[in-house]
Amino acid sequence: MTTKRLLDTQTPPDRGFLIQMIPPRRDRAYAELLAAELNHLARGAGLEVVGSRLLSDRRVLPSTYLGTGTVEELAAELKELDVAVVVFNNPLTAVQQRNLELRLNSKVVDRTGLILEIFAARARTREGRLQVELASLLYQQSRLVRSWTHLERQRGGFGMRGGPGETQIEVDRRLLRDRVHALKKMLEQVERTRTLQRQSRREVPLFTVALVGYTNAGKSTLFNRLSGASVEAVDRLFATLDPTLRQVILPGGGRIILGDTVGFIRDLPHQLVAAFRATLEEVLEADLLLHVVDLSDPEWPEQEAAVLEVLRELLRERGQTVAQWPMLTLFNKTDQVTTPGLLDRLLSRPHSHLISARTGEGMPALLAALEEEANRNSPCYRLALPATAGALLARLCREGLVLERQESEEKIVLTVSLPAPVAGRLRKELLPFVIL
Numbered sequence: 198m199t200t201k202r203l204l205d206t207q208t209p210p211d212r213g214f215l216i217q218m219i220p221p222r223r224d225r226a227y228a229e230l231l232a233a234e235l236n237h238l239a240r241g242a243g244l245e246v247v248g249s250r251l252l253s254d255r256r257v258l259p260s261t262y263l264g265t266g267t268v269e270e271l272a273a274e275l276k277e278l279d280v281a282v283v284v285f286n287n288p289l290t291a292v293q294q295r296n297l298e299l300r301l302n303s304k305v306v307d308r309t310g311l312i313l314e315i316f317a318a319r320a321r322t323r324e325g326r327l328q329v330e331l332a333s334l335l336y337q338q339s340r341l342v343r344s345w346t347h348l349e350r351q352r353g354g355f356g357m358r359g360g361p362g363e364t365q366i367e368v369d370r371r372l373l374r375d376r377v378h379a380l381k382k383m384l385e386q387v388e389r390t391r392t393l394q395r396q397s398r399r400e401v402p403l404f405t406v407a408l409v410g411y412t413n414a415g416k417s418t419l420f421n422r423l424s425g426a427s428v429e430a431v432d433r434l435f436a437t438l439d440p441t442l443r444q445v446i447l448p449g450g451g452r453i454i455l456g457d458t459v460g461f462i463r464d465l466p467h468q469l470v471a472a473f474r475a476t477l478e479e480v481l482e483a484d485l486l487l488h489v490v491d492l493s494d495p496e497w498p499e500q501e502a503a504v505l506e507v508l509r510e511l512l513r514e515r516g517q518t519v520a521q522w523p524m525l526t527l528f529n530k531t532d533q534v535t536t537p538g539l540l541d542r543l544l545s546r547p548h549s550h551l552i553s554a555r556t557g558e559g560m561p562a563l564l565a566a567l568e569e570e571a572n573r574n575s576p577c578y579r580l581a582l583p584a585t586a587g588a589l590l591a592r593l594c595r596e597g598l599v600l601e602r603q604e605s606e607e608k609i610v611l612t613v614s615l616p617a618p619v620a621g622r623l624r625k626e627l628l629p630f631v632i633l
C-alpha cells in the first residue's frame with residue numbers, strides 16, 4: 198500500500214475520498230454514522246479526506262463492485278478533486294480493487310486494508326509487527342482465494358514463475374503459505390522469549406503512562422494537549438523515533454512519558470484481532486493506564502466494557518488482573534454531555550476524572566493526579582551531594598527525574614524521584630547523602 202504512514206509530518210498527506218454504501222434495510226442516517234467513523238479512520242491512516250459519497254447501488258458487480266455508470270461519474274469527480282486514494286467501507290475482492298484502480302485512476306483500499314495500514318504504523322514491539330504482517334498476509338490470502346477463478350482464466354496454463362504446470366496463483370499461494378508458516382514460527386519464538394524482551398525494553402527510566410480507549414474517544418487530542426506545553430528538543434527526538442511517545446512536564450517540574458495507542462474499532466475483521474491485541478502489547482509496559490471514554494457517544498458504556506474486556510484478556514495471559522493494574526478512567530468530551538445528572542453520577546466513581554480534551558476542562562486535576570501517581574511509583578529522595586560526586590549526579594539525572602536542584606560551591610542539593618528498581622540498585626551509594 199502506498200498511503201503515507203500515520204503521523205508522517207514530513208510529507209503532505211494523500212488526498213482521500215470515501216465511499217460508503219447504505220446497507221440493506223438501513224437508512225441514510227445510519228450510513229452517515231458509519232461514514233463518519235470511516236472518515237476518522239482514514240485521517241488516522243494519514244489521509245486528508247477531500248470528499249465522500251453515500252451510495253445505494255444495490256447491484257454489486259464482481260468486476261468493479263459498482264455499476265459502470267457510477268464508476269464513470271466517480272472517476273470524473275475524483276479527477277476534479279485530484280484524489281490519490283479511494284477508501285471503500287466494504288470488503289472488495291482483489292479483482293474489484295484492481296479494476297477500480299484502473300478505472301478511477303487512484304489507489305483503492307477497503308476498510309480492512311485501511312485498518313491494517315493504521316496497525317502497521319502503530320505496531321512497535323516485535324510481536325506487534327509480526328502479528329500485523331501475519332494479518333496482512335492472511336488478508337491477501339483470502340483475497341487470492343476469492344479471485345481464484347478470475348486469475349486462473351486470465352493466466353491459466355502459463356505458470357511463468359512456478360514449476361511445470363504451476364499457475365501464478367499457485368506460486369503466489371505457496372509463497373504466502375510459506376511466509377505465513379514462517380511468521381507463525383517466529384511468533385511462537387517471540388512469545389517464549391517475551392519475558393526476557395520485556396525486561397530489556399524498559400529502557401526509558403521515566404514513569405510511563407499509556408492512553409487507551411475506543412476509536413474516536415479523544416486519546417490523540419488529549420495526548421497533544423498534555424504534551425503541547427512541553428515541546429523541546431527531547432520531544433523532537435521522541436517524535437522522530439516514535440511519534441506516539443512524548444514527554445509531559447508536570448506542574449511540579451517532574452517529567453513523565455506519555456504514549457498514545459491505536460483505538461479499539463467496532464466490527465474488527467477477525468483476521469485483525471490478534472494484530473490489534475499485539476499493538477496493545479506495549480501498553481502493558483506502562484506504569485499507569487489512562488482509559489479515555491467518549492461520553493458524547495451514546496454507546497459509551499458498551500465501549501468502556503469492550504476495552505476493559507480486551508485488557509482483561511491481555512492481562513490474564515500474564516497472570517494479572519485489571520484490578521491490580523493502575524488505571525484512571527477519563528470521561529472525555531464533557532462539553533458535549535446533555536444527559537441531566539450524568540456528570541454528577543460519574544464524579545463519584547473512584548479513580549475517575551471528568552475532562553474535555555478539547556476545551557481543557559479538568560486538566561489541572563488530571564495533571565495533579567498524574568503527579569501523585571508518578572511520585573508514588575517513583576519514590577523521591579532529597580540528597581546533598583558533594584561536588585566530587587559527578588558520576589553519581591550524572592546517573593541520577595539520566596535514570597531519575599530531578600524535581601529540584603540547588604547548587605552551591607561545595608555541594609548540590611537535589612530532590613530526585615527514582616523508579617523503584619533504580620532506587621533499589623543505587624540504595625547503598627545514595628544512603629550517605631540522604632537528607633531529610
Ligand SMILES: Nc1nc2c(ncn2[C@@H]2O[C@H](COP(=O)(O)OP(=O)(O)OP(=O)(O)O)[C@@H](O)[C@H]2O)c(=O)[nH]1
Nearest residue numbers: 411412413414415416417418459460530553554555
Ligand atoms: N467535543 C469534543 N470533541 C473532542 C474532545 N476530545 C476529542 N474530540 C474530538 O473527537 C474526535 C476524535 O479525537 P481523537 O483524539 O482523534 O480520538 P482518538 O481516541 O485518538 O481516536 P483513534 O486514534 O482512532 O483511536 C476529534 O474530532 C476530536 O476533535 C472533547 O473533549 N470534546
Ligand SMILES: [Mg+2]
Nearest residue numbers: 416417458460
Ligand atoms: Mg488517536
